[in-house]
Amino acid sequence: xxxxxxxxxxxxxxxxxxxxxxxxxxxxxxxxxxxxxxxxxxxxxxxxxxxxxxxxxxxxxxxxxxxxxxxxxxxxxxxxxxxxxxxxxxxxxxxxxxxxxxxxxxxxxxxxxxxxxxxxxxxxxxxxxxxxxxxxxxxxxxxxxxxxxxxxxxxxxxxxxxxxxxxxxxxxxxxxxxxxxxxxxxxxxxxxxxxxxxxxxxxxxxxxxxxxxxxxxxxxxxxxxxxxxxxxxxxxxxxxx
Numbered sequence: 001x002x003x004x005x006x007x008x009x010x011x012x013x014x015x016x017x018x019x020x021x022x023x024x025x026x027x028x029x030x031x032x033x034x035x036x037x038x039x040x041x042x043x044x045x046x047x048x049x050x051x052x053x054x055x056x057x058x059x060x061x062x063x064x065x066x067x068x069x070x071x072x073x074x075x076x077x078x079x080x081x082x083x084x085x086x087x088x089x090x091x092x093x094x095x096x097x098x099x100x101x102x103x104x105x106x107x108x109x110x111x112x113x114x115x116x117x118x119x120x121x122x123x124x125x126x127x128x129x130x131x132x133x134x135x136x137x138x139x140x141x142x143x144x145x146x147x148x149x150x151x152x153x154x155x156x157x158x159x160x161x162x163x164x165x166x167x168x169x170x171x172x173x174x175x176x177x178x179x180x181x182x183x184x185x186x187x188x189x190x191x192x193x194x195x196x197x198x199x200x201x202x203x204x205x206x207x208x209x210x211x212x213x214x215x216x217x218x219x220x221x222x223x224x225x226x227x228x229x230x231x232x233x234x235x236x237x238x239x240x241x
Contacts, residue, residue: 005030005102010051011077012128013104015234017120027110033057033097035169039080040095049081049111054101056162058178060094068094069143069180072135073155075162077229082125082132084108085115098170099163127232134228142221143180149189151179153218156199156208158225166208193217 007028008014013021033039033055040046042062050057056075060068071093074080080095114121135158142151155178160166172190176183190206193199198214200207208214215222 005053005104007051007053007104009053009076010079010104011233012079012124013051015124020114020120024106024110024114027106029105031103031105033100033103035097035100037097037100038094039097040093042094046081046084046108048105048107049079049084050095050103050105051079052076052101052103052162054164055097055103056099056101056159058096058098060096060178062094067180068177070155070178071139072132073098073158073162074132077162077233078128078132079125081108081111082129085112085125086129098159099168101163124233131225131229131232135225138221138225142219146219146221147189148179148181148185149192150217150219150221151181152186152189152193153198153214154222155179156206157211157214157218157222160208160211161226166211168206168208169204170206171204 007021007025013024013028016024028051031050033050033052039050039057052075054076056073057080058070059072059074059080061071062068111121115125116122142154146154152175155175156168159168172186173183175190176186179186190199190201193214194201196213196217198208198210198217200209
C-alpha cells in the first residue's frame with residue numbers, strides 16, 4: 001500500500017516555521033482529489049484553501065459565453081484559494097483537477113486568521129502570489145506570441161513539474177481547451193514532439209520521454225516562470241528535517 005501523504009509534502013506548508021505549522025496542523029484535513037473534479041466554480045465564494053501534494057489543478061478563466069482558457073496550473077509547489085486573503089470578491093476562475101491525487105484542506109477562516117497575524121505565513125503567501133502572477137502573465141504572453149508546439153512544451157513541463165512521475169492522462173481536446181487553440185493545432189504539435197522522440201502519445205495518455213529536449217524546444221516562458229518561483233520561494237525540504 002502507498003504510504004500516507006504528509007502536509008509537509010506541500011512546499012508552502014513545509015516552508016513555514018515549525019511554530020506556525022504546528023498551529024495550523026490540527027485544522028488541516030486530508031482530501032482525495034479526482035480528475036475532472038471541480039474545486040471552485042467561477043463567481044462563487046471559496047470556503048477552503050487547497051494545498052495539493054500528489055495532484056495538479058488547472059485554473060481556467062471563464063468567459064461570458066462559457067469559453068475557457070487556462071491561466072495557471074498548481075501542484076505541490078503552491079495552493080488554491082489565496083485570492084480570498086486579498087479581500088476581493090469571487091473571481092471568474094474555475095479550478096478543475098487535472099491529475100488526481102491527494103492534498104490537504106484548510107478552512108478559509110483559519111487561513112485568514114493566520115494571515116492576519118502579519119507574520120511568516122503572510123510573507124510567504126505574498127511571495128507565492130508574486131510568483132503566481134508571473135505564471136499567469138507569462139501564460140498570456142506565450143499564448144499570444146509563441147507557436148502552438150512551444151506552448152505545448154511549456155504546458156507539459158509545468159504540468160509534469162507539479163505532479164509525481166512523467167505521465168499525463170489528457171486528451172487532445174482538453175489540452176486544446178486549456179490553451180485556447182483548435183484541436184487540430186494540438187494534434188499537429190503533439191505529432192511533431194512524438195516524431196522528435198520527446199513524448200509518447202496514445203489515446204489520452206502522454207508520457208514525457210525527453211525532458212531536456214522539451215526544455216530546449218520550449219520558448220523562454222517556461223524558464224521565466226520557474227526562475228521566478230525559485231527566486232521567491234524556499235527550496236522544498238525533506239520530510240523529517
